[in-house]
Amino acid sequence: MDRHHAPQRRGRVGRQFALLATVALSLGAVLAIGGSAGASKGADDGVASAALSNTTITSAGPLNNIYLSNQLNCQVDHTGDADHEFFGDVPGACATLIATGGTLYGPSQIPAGGSASPRTTYTEVSQSGVTGSGTAGDPLKVVTVVDAGTSGLRLTETDSYIIGTETYRTDIAIANSGGGSQSFVLYRAGDCFLQNSDEGFGDLLPDGSVGCRASDDGGVTPGARIERWIPITGGSSALEADFDDVWDAIGSQAAFPNTCTCAEYLDNGAGLSWSGSLAPEATATFSHFTVFSPLGVTTPFLTKTAATDTATPGSGDSYTITLNNPTGGDVTVGSVTDHLPAGFVYIADTSSGLTTTNPTVSGQDLTWAGPFTVPAGGTATLTFAVMVATEPGTYTNSVDAAAEGTTVTGTGPTAPVTVSGTTALVLQPRFTG
Numbered sequence: 108m109d110r111h112h113a114p115q116r117r118g119r120v121g122r123q124f125a126l127l128a129t130v131a132l133s134l135g136a137v138l139a140i141g142g143s144a145g146a147s148k149g150a151d152d153g154v155a156s157a158a159l160s161n162t163t164i165t166s167a168g169p170l171n172n173i174y175l176s177n178q179l180n181c182q183v184d185h186t187g188d189a190d191h192e193f194f195g196d197v198p199g200a201c202a203t204l205i206a207t208g209g210t211l212y213g214p215s216q217i218p219a220g221g222s223a224s225p226r227t228t229y230t231e232v233s234q235s236g237v238t239g240s241g242t243a244g245d246p247l248k249v250v251t252v253v254d255a256g257t258s259g260l261r262l263t264e265t266d267s268y269i270i271g272t273e274t275y276r277t278d279i280a281i282a283n284s285g286g287g288s289q290s291f292v293l294y295r296a297g298d299c300f301l302q303n304s305d306e307g308f309g310d311l312l313p314d315g316s317v318g319c320r321a322s323d324d325g326g327v328t329p330g331a332r333i334e335r336w337i338p339i340t341g342g343s344s345a346l347e348a349d350f351d352d353v354w355d356a357i358g359s360q361a362a363f364p365n366t367c368t369c370a371e372y373l374d375n376g377a378g379l380s381w382s383g384s385l386a387p388e389a390t391a392t393f394s395h396f397t398v399f400s401p402l403g404v405t406t407p408f409l410t411k412t413a414a415t416d417t418a419t420p421g422s423g424d425s426y427t428i429t430l431n432n433p434t435g436g437d438v439t440v441g442s443v444t445d446h447l448p449a450g451f452v453y454i455a456d457t458s459s460g461l462t463t464t465n466p467t468v469s470g471q472d473l474t475w476a477g478p479f480t481v482p483a484g485g486t487a488t489l490t491f492a493v494m495v496a497t498e499p500g501t502y503t504n505s506v507d508a509a510a511e512g513t514t515v516t517g518t519g520p521t522a523p524v525t526v527s528g529t530t531a532l533v534l535q536p537r538f539t540g
Contacts, residue, residue: 159198159216164237164247166270170399173275175249175266177234178214179203181297185273185399192334192399194218194298194305194350200376201297203264203279205255206360207289212255213357219298222354229253232261241270243514259285260385269514272406274398276339278519281393283385291385293393294357296378298350301334301399305374309347310335311367314410314431314486317345317377318398326372332400336379337431339394340521341412343379350376389501392520407432407481408516409506411445419528420497423454426522428489428506430461430515432481439511440479443489446505447471448524450496457492466491478511501525 159180164173172184174197182199183192194200195218204213204223215228232252239247246267254261261282268275283289299319301307308320308329318335322328336345346356346363353376356363363380381393396408407430414425428445432438443461447453453473455465466473473491481487496502503520 159214160234161197162234162236162249162251164249164266164268164275166241166247166268168270169273170268170275173266173268174199175234175251176214177231177251177253178216178229179251179253179262179264180214180217181266181277181397183275183397183399188303190300190303192300194300199297200300200350202295203262203277204294204296204357205260205262205281205291206294206357207255207258207260207291209360210256210258211358211360212258217354219350220354222351223357226358227256229262230256239267241268243269243516246276258289259283260289260291269516272514273400274337274396274406274408274516276394276396276516276519278392278394280390281383281385282390283387286387288384288386291383292360292362293381293383294363294378295336295380295395296346296353296357296376297334298353298376299334302330302332306372307375308372309367309369309375309377311345311347311365311369314338314429315343315345315379317347317367317379319347319375319377322372333398334377335398335400336377337396337398337408338379339396339408339410339518340381340392341410342383343381343393343395345377345379347375347377349373352376353378389525391501391523392503394519394521396516406514406516407438407440407508407510409443409508409518411504411506411518411522413504413522413524416523417525417527418495420495420499420526422495423492424495424524425457425490425492426504427460430479430481430487430489430508432483432485432487436483438481438483438513438515439477440481440515441477441509441511443475443477443479443506443508445473445491446507447473447493448496448502448504450498451502451504452494454492454494457490459490461487461489495524495526497526499526499528 159176168186174182176198180198181201200218235250248267263280265278302321316337320329321332323330344363347367410429466475504522507517508515
């Protein structure tokens with residue numbers, strides 16, 4: 108089954124070497140990456156000869172190393188494993204790619220990722236050092252910027268990690284500096300090497316989360332251990348399959364088909380894709396979590412969507428907030444706070460789902476007081492209506508929540524609504540309650 112992955116792997120000695128290299132990087136050194144553990148795969152490793160540099164988020168873990176290349180590769184170490192969580196050594200068989208105008212752009216090297224082709228290497232722009240203290244309010248963070256050739260699309264990827272969690276977050280802002288609208292398909296995918304094994308089962312959940320699942324009995328049944336991509340931005344598609352089929356799907360430049368070979372024990376990979384179109388000078392952000400959990404558990408998190416992503420000035424729209432609880436126990440949420448964009452107004456008596464009570468309004472912040480119970484492994488939603496701003500522009504929204512005994516990961520800027528057209532006479536809604 109392991110028809111391409113060479114057994115050349117980094118063990119614990121290699122892990123110690125990687126940690127030493129990471130310390131050097133944290134002091135501002137640049138580590139040049141000339142190959143990968145899968146070097147015997149030859150041309151399958153990349154599309155061109157190129158030296159990659161790498162910035163590493165290093166901490167006590169449990170994700171103790173998150174390696175981020177300047178061409179949007181990713182690789183991760185978990186304290187519970189001797190090997191990396193994706194196939195190959197740094198720069199890693201995990202990556203961000205984008206297809207636009209008939210061309211696929213991505214890193215110059217993806218271990219065993221030759222089927223993601225033909226592929227044009229990103230033009231490197233910049234990569235920050237590691238910032239932040241690692242707390243929920245100030246995560247460890249790296250910002251990497253690349254251009255998709257001369258297409259006019261620029262990707263700004265922000266990877267962030269809260270120490271003590273088994274999840275890290277990726278936000279990818281795509282900006283169009285070209286003279287016309289551009290369609291694209293954005294991919295986040297990887298070749299799983301979970302629990303020191305190149306083979307596993309898969310899973311595809313109703314919320315669009317997709318990933319690989321380890322086996323504790325040699326491939327007879329799926330185990331608890333997961334490696335999973337969890338979408339924050341709505342509208343994503345997913346795929347779990349043989350690793351080469353995942354890269355081949357990206358090479359086709361089509362959106363993922365929302366399929367999973369979940370019951371098959373194979374050398375697998377998985378990922379998410381988003382399809383979209385950007386007007387000139389417009390920007391859109393796509394976000395997700397990547398989780399690595401020995402018990403198949405992630406901490407609670409929030410997602411948010413808008414009923415419509417385009418609106419005329421002063422017209423109505425609505426938002427749906429989803430509280431996701433993938434843990435094994437009920438979570439009690441004390442409050443939910445939505446940070447409305449400037450110029451947006453909550454329409455009274457429109458709350459539904461978790462509560463029908465109007466929120467407390469403070470400036471642009473709406474706070475619904477609990478307690479609200481989100482069942483183990485379940486979700487709960489809160490929907491409300493708004494009047495959008497009268498000034499044209501693209502507006503994003505964010506949501507936070509406070510819970511007892513756990514941290515709820517907020518959305519960050521999401522659910523973009525583009526207000527366009529001529530400002531008309533706006534009748535202010537009558538508020539009650």
